[in-house]
Amino acid sequence: MTDALPPLDEDSGPEPVTALRAFLFADIRGYTRYALEHGDEAAAGLTTLFETVAGKAIEVRGGEVVETRGDQIVAAFTSARLALRAAVALQIRFAHMMEANPTLHLHAGIGLDAGEVVLVQGGYRGRALNLASRLCDRARAGEVLASEVVVHLAGKMDDLEYLEGPEYEFKGFSGKVRAIQVVAPDWG
Numbered sequence: 001m002t003d004a005l006p007p008l009d010e011d012s013g014p015e016p017v018t019a020l021r022a023f024l025f026a027d028i029r030g031y032t033r034y035a036l037e038h039g040d041e042a043a044a045g046l047t048t049l050f051e052t053v054a055g056k057a058i059e060v061r062g063g064e065v066v067e068t069r070g071d072q073i074v075a076a077f078t079s080a081r082l083a084l085r086a087a088v089a090l091q092i093r094f095a096h097m098m099e100a101n102p103t104l105h106l107h108a109g110i111g112l113d114a115g116e117v118v119l120v121q122g123g124y125r126g127r128a129l130n131l132a133s134r135l136c137d138r139a140r141a142g143e144v145l146a147s148e149v150v151v152h153l154a155g156k157m158d159d160l161e162y163l164e165g166p167e168y169e170f171k172g173f174s175g176k177v178r179a180i181q182v183v184a185p186d187w188g
Contacts, residue, residue, distance in 0.1 A: 027108060066123050111144075166178075
């Protein structure tokens with residue numbers, strides 16, 4: 001049988017520790033221009049507010065913030081449903097905050113993917129992180145873009161709608177990737 005796995009080699013060490021996770025990447029759109037126009041102190045205040053609001057929305061839904069980089073936040077969830085709900089809740093919260101205070105600049109794009117990842121000291125490594133990041137890069141301000149994998153894992157949800165989006169070619173990925181826009185039905 002040619003498809004059989006090779007025998008285990010006890011001398012090769014333990015298998016890497018892996019886990020199935022859903023990842024959320026959120027990034028403030030126009031942040032560099034905002035920093036140039038308003039100054040470093042205002043930009044620092046904006047990212048602090050962004051991280052605080054995002055962190056609360058993520059933690060309330062069982063996620064963990066695994067990294068912040070400037071105007072970007074990365075979170076991991078053990079549930080695709082909770083990751084999607086956190087993403088949409090974030091966009092709604094940011095919209096309400098900007099409506100109440102039009103001087104706020106919380107225009108964020110959010111991308112999500114899920115998959116098997118390798119646990120490493122201080123975080124995760126894997127394709128799901130890469131695709132979530134690429135989808136975040138394509139998401140417009142106020143938009144949530146998810147992979148077909150996240151949508152498949154989450155299934156139908158009464159509080160969210162899936163709108164089929166365009167296919168993208170992403171660096172490092174073979175073939176096109178379909179993006180699914182995720183919205184709350186009553187979200188304007």
